[in-house]
Amino acid sequence: MHASRGALMRHVIVTGLVLAVGVVHPGIVRAAPTLGFRETWPGIDVAGWGGGANYTNPGSGGLGGASDGYLLFSTPSNLMHKLGASSFDLPYVGDWVAAGITQVRLWLNDVGVDDPLEMHFAIGNGVNVWQYNPGFLPPNNQWGVFTVNLSSSANWTHIIGTGTFAAALQGADRVLVRHDRAPYSQFPDEIDADVGLDDVLLTNDVAGLGPGANVTHPLLLAPPVPNPSRGAVALSLEVHDSSPVWIEIVDAAGRLVRRGELTGGPAGTRIWTWDGRDASGRMVPAGYYGVRASSDAGGMSRPLIRVR
Numbered sequence: 387m388h389a390s391r392g393a394l395m396r397h398v399i400v401t402g403l404v405l406a407v408g409v410v411h412p413g414i415v416r417a418a419p420t421l422g423f424r425e426t427w428p429g430i431d432v433a434g435w436g437g438g439a440n441y442t443n444p445g446s447g448g449l450g451g452a453s454d455g456y457l458l459f460s461t462p463s464n465l466m467h468k469l470g471a472s473s474f475d476l477p478y479v480g481d482w483v484a485a486g487i488t489q490v491r492l493w494l495n496d497v498g499v500d501d502p503l504e505m506h507f508a509i510g511n512g513v514n515v516w517q518y519n520p521g522f523l524p525p526n527n528q529w530g531v532f533t534v535n536l537s538s539s540a541n542w543t544h545i546i547g548t549g550t551f552a553a554a555l556q557g558a559d560r561v562l563v564r565h566d567r568a569p570y571s572q573f574p575d576e577i578d579a580d581v582g583l584d585d586v587l588l589t590n591d592v593a594g595l596g597p598g599a600n601v602t603h604p605l606l607l608a609p610p611v612p613n614p615s616r617g618a619v620a621l622s623l624e625v626h627d628s629s630p631v632w633i634e635i636v637d638a639a640g641r642l643v644r645r646g647e648l649t650g651g652p653a654g655t656r657i658w659t660w661d662g663r664d665a666s667g668r669m670v671p672a673g674y675y676g677v678r679a680s681s682d683a684g685g686m687s688r689p690l691i692r693v694r
Contacts, residue, residue: 419481424587
């Protein structure tokens with residue numbers, strides 16, 4: 387499944403991430419990644435993924451069950467630390483546009499204690515990296531499947547260097563999975579947490595798809611409307627079961643501003659409206675905020691900007 391690991395890289399460790407110092411030289415032909423490629427973690431190998439966190443493969447408990455491994459990464463020594471994992475492996479290097487890859491699917495698991503994880507996917511190279519704005523909230527001690535949409539730059543933030551989103555896709559040499567909160571920047575936010583990653587799939591919404599064992603389907607949170615906002619904000623949620631839904635508005639430091647709950651009901655669309663006020667009834671100041679919506683099956687986060 388894995389090709390020539392480690393042959394690419396000259397690495398420099400930056401807190402919570404691995405960044406390369408290599409430069410893509412003009413005229414060098416780079417093979418495109420393969421549509422339908424799926425990275426799993428059989429055995430106990432971490433398969434070339436790394437960064438500033440602790441990395442292990444338990445050898446069991448992955449998407450395939452007791453005999454299937456997965457990538458487990460966590461903050462060192464139970465300290466608040468920048469949490470991220472990255473791969474410079476050959477299956478991710480090259481022109482994603484030419485390969486026809488329009489989606490990445492990730493299977494994530496909030497292992498152990500239920501932490502306030504907001505996991506994001508990022509892609510690019512040493513001088514141009516973009517991060518997907520929707521955050522993924524993995525379910526606690528179970529696997530949830532999350533989808534990254536590569537078809538438009540509208541849901542992406544430029545976090546490193548210069549260049550367009552299209553250029554990052556066409557000249558990719560790395561992918562990253564990291565904990566972060568808005569406003570997004572080069573380095574992920576600190577957290578004491580551990581997270582499981584399994585079955586990273588490069589797809590076009592057709593290639594490589596199939597039924598996944600032991601997988602839940604977290605709710606989907608649509609972009610807040612309006613955003614930026616001055617007054618009330620409508621949040622639309624697509625729920626796959628009858629579970630209650632918890633909604634949190636947090637500030638840029640991750641502090642809880644307002645909490646709401648939608649009681650259990652039929653699967654489908656549910657709406658929650660935030661009036662722009664905190665738990666004490668005061669209108670919140672202008673700035674960056676985050677919306678987190680989740681059920682027992684996991685959920686999503688979205689950035690939100692308040693203006694005056």
